[in-house]
Amino acid sequence: MMQATDKQENPTRSGLVTAPELKRHGFFRNVFSGIKSLLEGMKVTFHYLSHPSTVVTQQYPENRATLKMMERYRALLTMIHDENGLHKCTGCQICHDNCPNASINVVTRSNPVSGKKELDRYIWRMDSCTFCNLCVQVCPFGVLKMDGSFEGAVYDRRLFVFTLNHYAGPAAGLLAKVADPEERKKMIEPRDRYSGPVPLNGQELAGVKALKKAESGCCGGSGGCCSDSQGSQGSKEMK
Amino acid sequence: MSVHITTLDDRVRLRQDDSSPLSTQEYFVNMGPQHPSTHGVLRLVLKLDGETVREVIPVLGYIHRGIEKMGEHQSYRQFVHLSDRLDYLSALINNWAVSMTIEKAANIELNDRIQVIRTLMAELQRIQSHQLWWGVFGMDLGAFTPFLYGFRDREIIADIFEETVGARLTMNYIQPGGLMYDIHPGFVKRVKAFLQYFKPKLAEYETLLSGNVILQERLRGVGRMDGQTALSIGATGPVLRASGVPLDLRKSEAYGSYGKVAFDVVIGKNGDCWDRYWVRLEEMRQSMKIVEQLIDNIPEGKHMVMKPAVKIKLPEGCYYNQVETARGILGVYIVSDGKESPYRIHLRTPNFNNLWAITETAANWRLGDLVAILSSLDVVVPDIDR
Structure with missing residues (x-):
């Protein structure tokens, strides 16, 4: 307690509060105050x-x-698709580089029509993700967002690795410049949720069948809506 | 001076004294790594004589994740999210410690808004941490009700964080150069509602637990530690202050906005479990006082002074900075070789030093008192091992 007075270099406007001493009284008073x-x-x-x-x-x-859930709640990484089902991702891989634990794998391809580099698959590993939100922050095009659908439990761990984009092809802005609808169709190829080129992405494991494309197809809209069907489907697979 | 190194094997070898028929037999018992009152995977090897604890040997390493080593392979921005996982109950304050070290090294100037919001968040986190401690402390001493009450009130702060930060435990909110998001429009309202809600609840805490005669008898005079011992083992935070040493970095270094607010440093008289208990309860009150002073005048400004994708490079050299977390001083030491990721990161975590207080305080107390002492030290095990 000798230190109580010194060591206080900056005694701005306030001092110390000291803990009160617990008092002991006589026997009977102790009994009654205790009760x-x-x-x-x-x-x-x-x-x-x-x-x-x-x-x-x-x-x-x-x-x-x-x-x-609160609007900023971070539970599920999703890629924003507009009302026409188009995303703004250019496949620049900034998120890929900034991910602290390599949970994001951005696979690019060259477009069959124009030959330009573009997004093929945006694969996210939910199982190793720490939900630090860096990918959402660093994205220069605002492609990603964290969704509040927190019910992510599944029976098969392969279901944690999935593709976020619904199609492989150029970003919405580039696609809008293509006037011919036929050519536009040629530039785009649909991508399902699973069966990507990454280990564990819906592929066959020892003793476990590969996830079928028809079963694993996403229900289209916001990413989180699949969680129920995933669960039941996963359990089916395990049997 | 010679350094005597013992292994656990050496220390658990018994030297029995059979000279007298009255001599008792000492024996060893493992407490943990899965004992519920060690709050995680902390293993204590106890040398017991009957029910009396003769010696406590903490054995660490059950939740070692190599965070310091991982930091060497990550950029400065990425490392912040690992600091959440040190003392997860002070996640925001840990973020702040790392960010502040990086900002000081890279000469990043922050505006007042960032500083005030950081201070507010840190104080809310401190209250939340102490609420959880209070609940768990009651549960360790056999009262289950405080646990529920503590968690009930903690939930309200968790909601405040969830709204602004988007997470409830591992925040990654305070980042080098500012904050991840600006505060949510509903933040001020929610915080004010919390202050109004929590003040009467704190009085309830006092009635329910502090005034309880059983609790008082179990804490009074138990596990005494004087200021000199506490300083010599490097204890910080409420553990050190309960021993009568008024060391609080918020006061002595006045980082963030702590220089602008009035609050008191809480100290104890005897350094026993009761003082450690009371210091934390009073700290909640002081933190509320700080929040009250800041919440009405958050200055305008940007929430981030640099772009989030800009890579941070620190000039070559060594940098150290420390902040006061809910459990004591967290120091971050960065050795930079001028590259994008640190050459070496060392963390001086409060719980590691605070834990060793158990070797000084628990000897010759009963096993039941050991639980009270351990709980009053408020250790978070992932912070000890990192």
């Missing part, structure tokens, strides 16, 4: 018992319909 303290504690707990309005427990699976 009183226990009763006061009981009063607090009985107050909660008798007031159902203070209950804060959420009945989780039952309240799914009303349960809404």
Whole structure:
């Protein structure tokens, strides 16, 4: 306690608060004050018992319909597709380079029509992702976003590795410049959620069949909607 | 001076004294790595005589992830997210420690808005951390109710973080050059609602646990540690302050916006479990005071002073910086060779030093007191091993 006075180089506007000493009294007073303290504690707990309005427990699976995550909640990386189903990713691989644990693999190809470099598959490994949000931040085109669909549990770990883009082809801006709809169709090739060129991406493992393309197709819209079908499908595969 | 190195094998070899028929037998018991009251994978080898603890030997390494080594292969920006995983209850403050070291080394100037929001976040995190500690402390001493109450109130701060940061535990929010996001429009309202909600709850904490005679008797005078011992083992944070040493970096170094706010440093008298308990409770009050002073006048400005994709390179040299987390001083030491990733990162984590207080304080107390002492030190095991 000798240090209490010195070492305080910057005594701006305030000092110290010292812990109070616990007092001991005579035997009988101790007994009664002890019982009183226990009763006061009981009063607090009985107050909660008798007031159902203070209950804060959420009945989780039952309240799914009303349960809404915060808009910034980071649970599932998704690629933003506009109303025409087009994304803005150019395959520049900045996110790929900035990912701290190599959870992102951006596979590029050259376009069959124009020969330009473009996105083939955007493969994300949910199992090694730490949800640090760096990919979303560094993307110069605002392609990615973190979605709030947190129900990501699956029965097959291969289901954690999936393709985020719905088609291989040029970004929305470039595609809009192509006037001929026939040529536009040729530039685009659809991509399903699984069966990419990366190990574990829906491929065959020892004793486990490869995920079928028809089964593993994404339901199209926001990425999170597949989680239910994934789960049941995964369990089917395991059998 | 010679250094005597012992292995665990040497230390658990018993030298029995059978000279008298009255001499008792000492024996060893492992507490952990899966013991519920060690809060994680901490293993304590206890030398017991009956129920009396003669010696405590902490054995570490069960959750070693090599974060320092991993840091050598990551860019400075990427390393921040690993600091979440040190003391996960002070994730934002750890982010701040790393970011501040990098900013000082790279001469990045921050505006007032960033500093104030960082301070606010750090104080909310401190309250949240102490709430969880309070609940778990009660549970370790046999009272399950505080655990539920602590978690109930912690949830409100978790919601504040979830809204602004997007995460509840591993934040990665405070980054070199500013903050990941600006605060959410609802942030100020939520924080004010929390302050209003939590003040009466803190009084309830006092009635429920602090005033409880059983708790008082179990804490009073147990596990005493004087200031000199605490300093010599390098204990920091509430553990050191409970021993009567008013060392608080928020006061003595006044980083962030701590220089602009009035708050008190909380110290204890005897350095026993009761003081450590009370210091943390009072620190929650002081943190609320800081939040109250800052929440109404968050200055305008940008939330990030540099672009997120810009690579950071530190000039060659060694850099050290430290902040006060909820558990003590977290120091970040970076050796840079001028490249994009550090040559070496060393972390001086508060829990590692605080843990060794158990070897000084627990000797000759009963096994039940050991649980109280360990809980009053408030160790987070991933921070010890990293």
